[in-house]
Amino acid sequence: MAATLRDVAALAGVSIKTVSNVVHDFQHIRPATRERVRAAIDELGYKPNISARSLRSGRTGVIGLALPELSLSYFAELADAIIQAAERRHLVVLLEQTGGGDRDREIAMLSSPRLQLTDGLIFSPLGLSTEDAAMLNVGYPMVLLGERVFGGPVDHVTMHNVEASKAATLHLISRGRRRIAIIGAHEGEVVGSAVLRVQGYREALAEAGIPFDPALICNVGRWHRADGAEAMRALIDTGVSFDAVFGLNDTLALGAMRVAQVAGLRVPEDVMFIGFDALDETKYSLPTLSTIDPGRDEIADTAVRLLVQRIEEGVTPRVPEVYLADYTVIDRESTAG
Amino acid sequence: MAATLRDVAALAGVSIKTVSNVVHDFQHIRPATRERVRAAIDELGYKPNISARSLRSGRTGVIGLALPELSLSYFAELADAIIQAAERRHLVVLLEQTGGGDRDREIAMLSSPRLQLTDGLIFSPLGLSTEDAAMLNVGYPMVLLGERVFGGPVDHVTMHNVEASKAATLHLISRGRRRIAIIGAHEGEVVGSAVLRVQGYREALAEAGIPFDPALICNVGRWHRADGAEAMRALIDTGVSFDAVFGLNDTLALGAMRVAQVAGLRVPEDVMFIGFDALDETKYSLPTLSTIDPGRDEIADTAVRLLVQRIEEGVTPRVPEVYLADYTVIDRESTAG
DNA sequence: CCAGGCGGCTGCAACGTTGTAATGAAGGCG
């Protein structure tokens, strides 16, 4: 049913290969021939068969994107940005969800045959840890996102977590707060966003001469709204005093903020809140949530750029590149005053 | 580099086709042979080349999903559900964003060569209208979502919009409210979620004997948080009295609720709020938002099921199927009392 | 005037898979 090179060639009265050459804009084609072929292509509505092309050339024009789950707004906004960045480079995105931090599923995904028709992968793990770095030595181009694995064998796009987190904490300190709770720590974790952000927090405290109080560190399981809410409830129940909360991501901060308000705390008067990620919804919460903008578009664009680079240069081994995106502190109502 | 059928066949000492038969679990293979081939497959780490398979068989195991934008939570949650439903049927999803209701981009997408390696498409338009129904007569299997196009030539999964919307309105009425504002109407629109939901609203009013007041209908451009916020600001400025708000989706309702609160209105005492979509974040707003659960998982699962059915039955023309998902009213704090 | 170069085009083979038809061997039945 669909027209093939053969059909176009027959209609234009040239060889199959000449049509292919026209499609690929090769040189050494007489303008008259080119026009004739173009006309035939339009008439038949010819579109190249990507499976055949890919079988022959080994390229599909599709990149894989593997992330935990789209229902976490952070990943939805990230996927949005990556799909747009890919489109700018004429690539389509095949989206794979690995679930909320399931290490085994993430590892299985890396060797899934579903990735076969993909030229490369942008991978945002949540369950892997640095010991798994070797697993990333797969046979295809890959770019790593996030803060789970460092020093792996692949290009890595991430951000200045420690500095950004320190800036967030200093922002609260500059507003006169000294009892700053953290929502979202991961007890016992060695590597990951949580660890880095807690580290930035501690550096800020140290710089300001504020003693570190472990009672202010709230551990959670995952980074959903419910976890933030639960952690805040627990914190209030302990009776510990606090005058500010740093949610290690926006979702945690929003969940926690709601519980604090229900408990009668005024934001920002009694407790200030700051989050991390600059989700769209932080602009519309009550009060609006201060947060850290991690430069999502920059991250997305760089990830796609690096992946394309890897795809194009083939298997030439090269020292993995690490790219750190810029961040900005966004000051909103939740830290006003 | 990657092992092919040929390599496996050579190692196992059988023909290429026998290996293929083992891979596909065809009958009439001696257990001993099967074992030998299996061992060879494992030893070489053989994975079928999907491009080749697809070239030969015309199937790729990939379905396309085209929706406006992932940064709208509704679509992010929908995509999540569809990807999971596809995975259950061993399909991968290629995600295409068409932007926030751009009709031309939606039409262009339908004939994009990027869809070449896709077995079919799940399409959620926002810019098309019923006059464009004929455009959906593409040459590949397709399932339509949403309320933009009715009576098109393809299977359609949608929901009881009018009834659900009527139920939402009746819920507010049952709480004693009579001045119910609508946020999210589309002036002049003939078909679409907005029209249907406003219709349900009017039916509820009629049933309760409440007069319809056009001053309570707030038009918006898109269905983002900012639009809900802006519409509410405008409504308050008009000085019209109202004691409840029906946001035609959750995002609008949340944006509007925030503005109302900033303006000093108490929710639910002064104004009750109800939304539509049952987004995760409605569970964590302050107050939590009552909403309509449109049966997202059911919609996702049905869409994938119908698409698979269309793909498998080939080009046999058949009367398009219309599936209507069930809804539920979720009663939360924003309508308490 | 001829060798050599180059522009413009074509033919062939291959990418890895699968459907069809065909093969030979073993077993059952009259």
Added chain:
DNA sequence: CGCCTTCATTACAACGTTGCAGCCGCCTGG
């Protein structure tokens, strides 16, 4: 004992594309 069926396996040809080698004819320089 020969014929027919069933089992187990194989050979071959395609799917639509692209890389490579090659061909022809014209132009240029010596």
